[in-house]
Amino acid sequence: MPFLGRSHLLAPLVAIFAAADEVQELEEEVDEEIGEVIDEIERFLADDLEVSDALIDAIQQEEGKVLVVYRDITGLPTVGAGHLVRPEDNLRVGDRITEAQMREFLRNDLREAEDAVRKIAKATPLSQNEFDALVDLVYNVGPGNVSPTKSPRLNEALQKRDYKAAAEQLHYSKARDGRRAGGLVNRSERRRRIFEKGDYGDPREG
Known part of the structure; x- marks a missing residue:
């Protein structure tokens, strides 16, 4: 062998x-x-999406539920879940609102934020959590600050459907007066986790 x-x-x-x-x-x-x-x-077109109950809960956790008009850290009259008082609200610092008014303010503010997200997303499809995170950004910084002029990188990333790059533009750590605010840093981290992972939990509780 x-x-x-x-x-x-x-x-x-x-x-x-x-x-x-x-x-x-x-x-x-x-x-x-x-x-x-x-x-x-x-993923769906932003026109077909609305904010989830999970985001509403997260916003109320971040903003609180304050029924008496107060001045925020920049001195602007605020009430409810972070609603900036407008002339048509007929409210002054110290005035009290009802919970029904608070919910109405929140609904109206969220509708405006949703509309702003639809404008910057255009034809780019979004998942529910991506949409929610963008709405939270607008709710927090105002529609004007996510415009193509003020946030060109965010808008460009969305138009290119570069979701990773879009997530990197969700950080916002300065108050309206330009000062860095720790609460906004934590909220930005939460917002990015919502966008990337669908995790609505508060990282400060981890």
Whole structure:
């Protein structure tokens, strides 16, 4: 019987490992394709989306529920869940509102924020959590600060459907007077987690 050495034993093993590598590559390709399909299914035009209850809860946690008009850190009259008092509200510092008024202010403010997100998103599809995070940004900084002039990088990222780049533009740490505010830093972190992971929890509680 001729001496075959170990090669006749190794050949089947090599074939098995090669087949295993091919299976793994196929699995990775399938996973990637499934991920792409899921992304397409989960994203919708902003015109078809409204804020979720989870975001409303998060905003109320961040802003609080204050029924007496007060001045915020920049001196502007504020009430409810972060509603900036307007002349048509007929309210002055120290005035009290009802919970029904607070909810109405919140609904109206959120509608404005939703409309602003729809304008900057245009035809770019968004998932519910991405939409929510953008609405939170507008609610926090105001529609004017997310315009193409004021936030060109955010608008460009959205038009290119570069979701990673868009997430990087959600950070906002300065109050209206230009001072850095710790609360806004934490809120920005929460906002980005909502956008990227759909995690609405408060990172300060972790």
